[in-house]
Amino acid sequence: MREFHEYNPIAVAVYYLCVTAVTMFTMNPIIIGISLVASILNYALYAKGGVKPHLFSLILFVILAAVNPLVNHNGMTVLFYLNDRPITAEAAIYGAVAAGMTVAALYWLRAFSKAMTSDKLLYLFGRLSPKLSLILSMAIRYVELLRVRWRKIQSSQRALGLYDDGNLIDAVRGRARVLSILITWALENGIITAETMDARGYGTGRRTSFKLYHIRMRDIAIIAVCAAAATIEIVGLNAAAIEWYPIIEMKLFEPVSIIGYTGFGILAILPVIINTKEAIRWRYLRSAS
Amino acid sequence: MTIIKNQTVRTVLRYVIPFGVIPALVILGATVFDEKRYLIISFGVAIASIVLFMTGIEKKNIGSRRMVMVAVMTALAVIGRFIPLFKPITALCVMAAMYLGAEAGFLCGALSVLVSNIYFGQGPWTPFQMLGFGLIGLFAGYLSEPLRKSRVLLIGYGVLAGIAYSMMMDVWTVLWYNGSFSPALYLTAIVSAIPYTVLYAVSNVTFLLLLRKPMGEKLGRIKLKYGV
Known part of the structure; x- marks a missing residue:
């Protein structure tokens, strides 16, 4: 089907x-x-x-x-x-x-x-350039990753007794701290990602890509x-x-x-x-x- | 389908689009089509400009660290778009542009729109929004030195970016609704969009001021530590 x-x-x-x-x-x-x-x-x-x-x-x-x-x-x-x-x-x-x-x-x-x-x-837009498709796929992946991490940071802050949303000022302050931690973590972690990419030889040869879709007769039709x-x-x-x-x-x-x-x-x-x-x-x- | 993987094709595109495709589209729009076709022309020009920029990225040696930084900033901007009413997307693009360069700013703006529209709905407005936010990032990158130094200038840029973006999208609204450009409808669109324009400008300034120091410190530190 x-x-x-x-x-x-x-x-x-x-x-x-x-x-x-x-x-x-x-x-x-x-x-x-x-x-x-x-x-x-x-x-x-x-x-x-x-x-x-x-x-x-x-x-x-x-x-x-x-x-x-x-x-x-x-x-x-x-x-x-x-x-x-x-x-x-x-x-x-x-x-x-x-x-x-x-x-x-x-x-x-x-x-x-x-x-x-x-x-x-990604299949459609990634064709514009290999570099662009890499950035695009990383960004799409980071959206979900950062959401998961936000929840992790929030619960650990709560466990430490540093996060309180009883009143507005504390809630904003708490969120700002979680955001700050999230950004630092994401940027530092991004550098590690870049290091491993370099270490594994990114940019030294042609990139191959996995194709999820094939063009069949029905698509041409x-x-x-x-x-x-x-x-x-x-x-x-x-x-x-x-x-x-x-x-x-x-x-x-x-x-x-x-x-x-x-x-x-x-x-x-x-x-x-x-x-x-x-x-x-x-x-x-x-x-x- | 390997349209632009080929190096020569990309090089050809870089010269053909600004000197061939865009003028041809505009001339075609002015002479061949009747007035109803403005939207196709502007749509074509928007897509051509984005393609032009993306092919330019491929030639530049961005480096893997900067690429990952752009991806992180893009993801942050996408998540920021889920905040009701106040959107930090412009502020984050401007921050990315100020510390990572004009290309990074353009990419952050254009890609965060493309990715967030997976959740908010893709449509013919996507290329216009991509171009709008991309240009906000690009110009912030060109002005990065003065923007980093002066807070007043940063506030001014935030306000201006909000107004310019809103007015650009109003042109598109009128073109879609009416087919041709009509000053009366444009005025109506601008007036009815005033609350949004104000909201854009206010949230731009708020987030720029909020993020300026902490975000600047973080990005500056990463730059200093790893030499992005």
Whole structure:
């Protein structure tokens, strides 16, 4: 069983870059509608946060949708006046579409953040330079190490009777001392790390690296689908012309743009299809044995 | 996938990016695309500048001790980002830059954003944040002598860094929301971000003043003792 997020990080990154870019660089309401639905479905595959993130998105949507009509007074159809300034239907609709775009992009990016764990990030960014990848991997490792050490120092200080968080001043003082010890320890320990690196011959030869991911056919297939869909998108979206001000004029259903919508729809729903297919196969295989 | 492991490719990139890619992107943005494409252009330029800097790092002889120091400072900055409201990330990058050099400052800023966004959420804002904090570190490194000597200058730098960072991210907010740059929306964004800007500036100054002596002593001692 291989879920979409377990594909090669390059393929996953290209996929999310594609869907987010298409979502962010269009104001086509149909594309944004598809994107919004698909991104929520896709996010629901991985999220275990319950209702909270969706509630946040809803509030964000309302605020963002309200900003544009309050700032922008273009448009012919005046709904009402606020402080002698016209609030127009065109600006309100534009604001709603822009807010939908932002919320959809945020859903995509949240799923992307869930997918990009530190090992995948290292695989992607470490390619820039071997030195950089070394610093990056050390930094990622130190984050957890320093947290563990913080707790160690804190408990030993407490055992020594030097740490007290009864009142605010003592708590701040205690934390400052723990922090001071932590930094000294980390820096001294870092020097030892550097010494051992030098002693074992760091920098004398070529560095080899362990590769966790291989590029398989399915990864290439994903990248190809993304490239194809992005091309269709660029052509299809240019065909659909939208004028927002002073009156909304949309030509949304040109034949080329319908192909564009279909292409984007398939692309956007791809992870859901892959994961559902794998889940069905898994159940089938289990029940067959 | 060994894109930039090759020495010659790196050398070529160092010259192609500033003299080829970035001007080409800007000219392309001005002529070929309509106004809706500002975001792609700025995104491309941000990524190109980061790549340019990272390829430069590979050529420099940083030394393993300095590399480990940068990693430690980066990890501290990442942990610092978990403190609610007050973030010591700028202060730590500036400290790293003052004692370990401008490159260390840039790396500390850019990488601490990259790593902490594993927890806070990656997105198209990541390159902009990386560039923002990286530049704060870089300039602090160039100004390291006066910053180490004068406390007033350090406070000034903290305030300025907070304001500059906030205004830069507001440009990005407007570009994302609106597609093209709009002065009215930018003003709205700046005004609505004033509490955050003040918070940035205050926490920068607070942490710089708090960390200046103890952190400076520690880093100075390490430098003296081991010759980083």
